[in-house]
Amino acid sequence: MDISVIICTWNNFRRLAITLDSFCGCRIPASATWELIVVANHCTDRTEEIVAGMMNRLPLVYVEEPTQGLSRAKNTGLGKASGDLVIFTDDDVYPESGWIEAYWNSFWLHPLGFFWGGPVKSVFEGEEPDPDLLNVAPNSVKGMDLGPVQRDLRRGECFISANWSCPRDALLRVGGFDVNLGLNARKGEVSTGEESDIMSRLVQAGNRAVYLPAAKLKHFVPQSKCNFEHILQRCLAGARSSARAFEYRLKWLDRGTWKWGLTLHIFKKWLFLQAARIRGRSAVGEYVDLRMWLEVHKWLNKERS
16 A cells, blocks of 8 residues: 555544545546545544545544544554555645645655644634734634745644655554643643654654645634634643653753742733733733743643652
């Protein structure tokens, strides 16, 4: 098998049906064989029925992962995959016709030492969020576009979970996804970071992350994810993931005066917030930024204790 596309889903059969239908329009290189793996993560809706109804139109493989958790579901899909190239996406996307072809062509040229990702354009169910709110929203809400030119990712950049690809052997060599990260990894809090974590490990293992502007897809964003509370919680989850990352421990935790340095940094963020309010303009960005740094401080204190 040449290509394995993996979709993880949880009780989202209506959007999954639309997504699977959109895959029927993808061009597949004549020389390539492929499979589309749907991992049902403890689904209790009509997911299996929807997949069964599309079996005659797509090379579908249906897998169940009974333990809730997105990273577990991705590892289950990865364990089932037989393709040399694995492409990850979500259950609420619209891939362009050349999406799979773009990844396969890049893999064909560089089968070792690379992984790839492409742009994601958000399609909002309702009105687009306020620009100030959208500016601080995670890429899972606002999308991502790094421009029209193929290039290596720069420091701090990361592909979106809905649109990236990697050779299967490279993913297995770094150990797959960390089941302690990702949605539902920790009950009682929103958790993210499973994609940035595994991509970081891929880079540390010597692989290059390359942005492919031709690997385009659209991502449906429901109205429920466009409000301030959802965006804030996702940003705080990202802050918690960052607090666990090595660069934060090195910069703040391992220094004897880390508390003073981080406290002064947070105070500066608080001053920015007050200045924005005094000027009478929207302070959404400053408020979210301050809350994120406070979250980093809390988690570093927790790790220190």
